[in-house]
Amino acid sequence: MPEKVLDDISHRRFNPLNGSWLLVSPHRTKRPWQGQQEAPSKNQLPEYDPKCYLCPGNQRAQGDANPQYKNTFAFVNDYSAVKEEQQDYSPEIDNEDVSSLLLQAEPVTGRCYVLTFSAKHDTTLADMTAPEILPIIQTWTRIYASHLSPSHPLEAQAAAALKGIPENADSEVSPPKHQLRYMQMFENKGEAMGCSNPHPHCQIWTTSTLPEEPGKELVQMTKYRQQHGRHLLGDYVKLEMDKKERIVWQNDGFLVVCPWWAIWPFEVLVIAKRHVRALVDLTDEERLQFAEAIQEVTRRYDNLFETSFPYSSGIHQAPLDCSEEEAEASWFHMHFYPPLLRSATVRKFLVGYELMAEPQRDITPEQAAARLRDCGGELYRKSL
Amino acid sequence: MPEKVLDDISHRRFNPLNGSWLLVSPHRTKRPWQGQQEAPSKNQLPEYDPKCYLCPGNQRAQGDANPQYKNTFAFVNDYSAVKEEQQDYSPEIDNEDVSSLLLQAEPVTGRCYVLTFSAKHDTTLADMTAPEILPIIQTWTRIYASHLSPSHPLEAQAAAALKGIPENADSEVSPPKHQLRYMQMFENKGEAMGCSNPHPHCQIWTTSTLPEEPGKELVQMTKYRQQHGRHLLGDYVKLEMDKKERIVWQNDGFLVVCPWWAIWPFEVLVIAKRHVRALVDLTDEERLQFAEAIQEVTRRYDNLFETSFPYSSGIHQAPLDCSEEEAEASWFHMHFYPPLLRSATVRKFLVGYELMAEPQRDITPEQAAARLRDCGGELYRKSL
Ligand SMILES: O=P(O)(O)O[C@H]1O[C@H](CO)[C@@H](O)[C@H](O)[C@H]1O
Ligand SMILES: O=P(O)(O)O[C@H]1O[C@H](CO)[C@@H](O)[C@H](O)[C@H]1O
Numbered sequence: 182m183p184e185k186v187l188d189d190i191s192h193r194r195f196n197p198l199n200g201s202w203l204l205v206s207p208h209r210t211k212r213p214w215q216g217q218q219e220a221p222s223k224n225q226l227p228e229y230d231p232k233c234y235l236c237p238g239n240q241r242a243q244g245d246a247n248p249q250y251k252n253t254f255a256f257v258n259d260y261s262a263v264k265e266e267q268q269d270y271s272p273e274i275d276n277e278d279v280s281s282l283l284l285q286a287e288p289v290t291g292r293c294y295v296l297t298f299s300a301k302h303d304t305t306l307a308d309m310t311a312p313e314i315l316p317i318i319q320t321w322t323r324i325y326a327s328h329l330s331p332s333h334p335l336e337a338q339a340a341a342a343l344k345g346i347p348e349n350a351d352s353e354v355s356p357p358k359h360q361l362r363y364m365q366m367f368e369n370k371g372e373a374m375g376c377s378n379p380h381p382h383c384q385i386w387t388t389s390t391l392p393e394e395p396g397k398e399l400v401q402m403t404k405y406r407q408q409h410g411r412h413l414l415g416d417y418v419k420l421e422m423d424k425k426e427r428i429v430w431q432n433d434g435f436l437v438v439c440p441w442w443a444i445w446p447f448e449v450l451v452i453a454k455r456h457v458r459a460l461v462d463l464t465d466e467e468r469l470q471f472a473e474a475i476q477e478v479t480r481r482y483d484n485l486f487e488t489s490f491p492y493s494s495g496i497h498q499a500p501l502d503c504s505e506e507e508a509e510a511s512w513f514h515m516h517f518y519p520p521l522l523r524s525a526t527v528r529k530f531l532v533g534y535e536l537m538a539e540p541q542r543d544i545t546p547e548q549a550a551a552r553l554r555d556c557g558g559e560l561y562r563k564s565l
Numbered sequence: 566m567p568e569k570v571l572d573d574i575s576h577r578r579f580n581p582l583n584g585s586w587l588l589v590s591p592h593r594t595k596r597p598w599q600g601q602q603e604a605p606s607k608n609q610l611p612e613y614d615p616k617c618y619l620c621p622g623n624q625r626a627q628g629d630a631n632p633q634y635k636n637t638f639a640f641v642n643d644y645s646a647v648k649e650e651q652q653d654y655s656p657e658i659d660n661e662d663v664s665s666l667l668l669q670a671e672p673v674t675g676r677c678y679v680l681t682f683s684a685k686h687d688t689t690l691a692d693m694t695a696p697e698i699l700p701i702i703q704t705w706t707r708i709y710a711s712h713l714s715p716s717h718p719l720e721a722q723a724a725a726a727l728k729g730i731p732e733n734a735d736s737e738v739s740p741p742k743h744q745l746r747y748m749q750m751f752e753n754k755g756e757a758m759g760c761s762n763p764h765p766h767c768q769i770w771t772t773s774t775l776p777e778e779p780g781k782e783l784v785q786m787t788k789y790r791q792q793h794g795r796h797l798l799g800d801y802v803k804l805e806m807d808k809k810e811r812i813v814w815q816n817d818g819f820l821v822v823c824p825w826w827a828i829w830p831f832e833v834l835v836i837a838k839r840h841v842r843a844l845v846d847l848t849d850e851e852r853l854q855f856a857e858a859i860q861e862v863t864r865r866y867d868n869l870f871e872t873s874f875p876y877s878s879g880i881h882q883a884p885l886d887c888s889e890e891e892a893e894a895s896w897f898h899m900h901f902y903p904p905l906l907r908s909a910t911v912r913k914f915l916v917g918y919e920l921m922a923e924p925q926r927d928i929t930p931e932q933a934a935a936r937l938r939d940c941g942g943e944l945y946r947k948s949l
Contacts, residue, residue: 186652186653187670190654191646191648191673191674192654192670193671195669195670203777204646209646262590267574267575269570270571270576279800280804282581283581283797284568284578286589287577288576289577289588363922365922369916369917375917386922390577394921405666409666413667420663494917495920516920534646537879537900538751538879539777
């Protein structure tokens with residue numbers, strides 16, 4: 182394998198999914214560390230915290246009281262980054278005027294949800310079983326479906342998917358007032374990732390604009406289809422199943438890899454094996470397979486350094502309002518970006534060089550995958 | 566001013582320098598914070614630390630002993646991210662083969678320096694005067710000049726600049742073995758920015774490749790010149806001097822602004838007022854003006870929350886090896902990316918949404934600039 186040499190030399194790898202390069206310096210983990218250490222994460226939370234604004238029955242900061250929900254509960258964020266109604270802004274654009282060129286702005290409207298993963302304050306995805314994670318995926322699917330544009334290429338799929346999903350009377354989800362363009366589901370887990378409340382939850386920011394990252398991916402995937410007549414992530418799934426060295430885990434529906442172009446030390450990509458364009462394309466069986474994949478990733482993360490592993494994760498799929506071509510180019514996947522590098526207390530900082538020049542990683546994705554493959558046993562906390 | 570409404574509504578702003586958008590949500594600082602708090606920074610370091618590998622006379626981890634240097638001292642990093650000599654990697658490229666398309670890599674060689682800012686372990690740029698900062702800029706200029714390609718469009722400027730700069734016998738700087746493409750100077754300051762040693766220093770990573778960020782900027786600046794026949798940052802300097810609301814400070818040579826497209830809460834851009842392409846273009850007077858600008862930024866940062874303010878900073882300028890056109894398109898500037906948002910202990914996390922979708926900021930750049938304008942007095946620590 183000519184690639185073996187990449188274990189030893191500094192090199193750049195290309196991320197075909199977003200079109201950018203990163204620097205890999207495999208020998209660099211050998212340097213001494215005198216900087217900040219994360220505090221070891223204590224897991225001594227109560228199952229119910231009367232002061233938590235996400236626990237069932239509790240009062241929210243500026244909002245209503247939460248219902249006595251059973252597993253998931255979705256509500257509009259009391260401090261949303263974007264809102265459905267706001268003053269208008271529509272400056273005159275004059276391309277001969279430097280203000281129009283250099284001070285460009287456009288209004289963004291939207292709706293932000295918070296979605297709890299469980300009624301229990303002290304649990305995490307790693308503690309839950311795949312059947313316990315399933316309701317989260319069902320709720321994601323319902324929320325996505327209820328924000329789809331009426332003429333969306335996946336309208337029929339959405340209607341079909343909803344038939345297999347129980348209603349969740351607890352959730353405050355309704356169609357948007359004005360059609361929105363993109364829905365970003367993401368979780369910030371752990372204090373190291375800026376999470377402000379340990380109660381297991383994710384956020385869903387839905388905007389009138391297509392954000393940068395999924396936008397870049399859509400451009401790259403569309404170009405690849407035009408050039409090669411195949412799907413970028415479809416080809417990538419086949420290639421990784423063949424090469425094997427970056428695979429962490431798989432089932433019939435999903436492949437879990439440390440991608441060739443991973444930036445974060447133990448970054449993981451969960452990719453649908455067949456051409457799934459969005460949550461509403463998943464069958465009942467695939468939703469459970471996706472729950473299994475999430476369980477495997479989060480449990481392996483916790484086992485790796487025997488800690489509640491911090492990360493940001495997020496789902497990329499077809500926009501809510503899009504053409505046939507954009508829907509077709511989309512390929513369902515989920516990113517996990519975890520900061521820990523060497524132990525529960527030593528993280529990788531993406532700072533100076535990474536911000537000013539180019540992302541840089543220390544261990545190779547192949548080394549990371551091997552370590553994550555090897556820690557698939559029972560959740561370490563269970564046997565403590 | 567039609568832009569006044571942007572103080573109240575969610576909107577996107579465009580960064581013409583790197584070609585990407587960010588989300589601004591001015592109302593969002595109102596949300597409660599239950600997450601991680603940075604420890605208040607103690608400044609009780611000794612002036613000399615026998616265990617610090619950067620203090621004069623001390624032994625380095627894998628390296629030599631440091632000389633008894635006076636102000637700056639540059640040496641090749643004992644744990645460089647890139648090296649000058651390594652095994653080769655040159656896979657056969659076959660564009661019909663998915664491996665060639667999806668597993669792209671290229672070798673990167675180079676040289677990484679560490680440069681101390683002062684012999685004193687317990688000082689920072691904010692504590693130093695402009696004349697004390699000047700030797701740092703002189704050393705940067707010497708290092709840049711000694712890595713320029715022999716046929717570089719700025720060769721004559723480099724030779725002239727060196728005449729005004731005293732030799733620094735303490736520095737282990739020499740021309741590279743093989744010509745390199747780009748030199749990234751950057752500082753990580755503070756534990757929150759992954760700095761592993763408080764002794765004031767920066768790093769200089771020099772690579773055979775043009776990294777992503779300066780690469781994107783060069784493309785944008787070149788395009789702007791082609792389309793408008795003027796320089797992007799030249800136009801921007803004029804525009805901001807006219808608008809005033811984002812100016813933090815200025816002298817004859819440099820403008821300090823919170824740019825229209827700032828991502829970090831108190832992000833600052835230091836821009837040369839005239840067309841300076843690289844450090845070697847600066848006159849003796851301008852080097853001192855640049856030192857003043859750095860002093861003003863770092864002192865204001867510390868005064869803002871009365872703490873030793875963490876940040877990453879970095880200089881962008883003409884590549885070491887480039888065409889006449891690339892040199893001409895370059896416009897010397899320095900970025901400061903500081904994470905603190907609300908106080909010495911509450912930072913902004915660029916996590917879930919920012920990583921998965923698009924950078925998001927809370928206060929507007931105009932609000933940030935107003936606050937930095939107002940804290941220009943003496944360094945708060947002096948009167949404690
Ligand atoms: O070289 P240092 O200071 O040990 O390391 C720091 O800066 C580097 C360059 O930005 C980063 O890659 C590291 O993650 C960070 O900890
Ligand atoms: O919404 P939260 O959890 O209060 O806030 C967290 O996630 C947001 C979305 O990634 C970030 O913008 C914030 O900086 C972070 O602290």
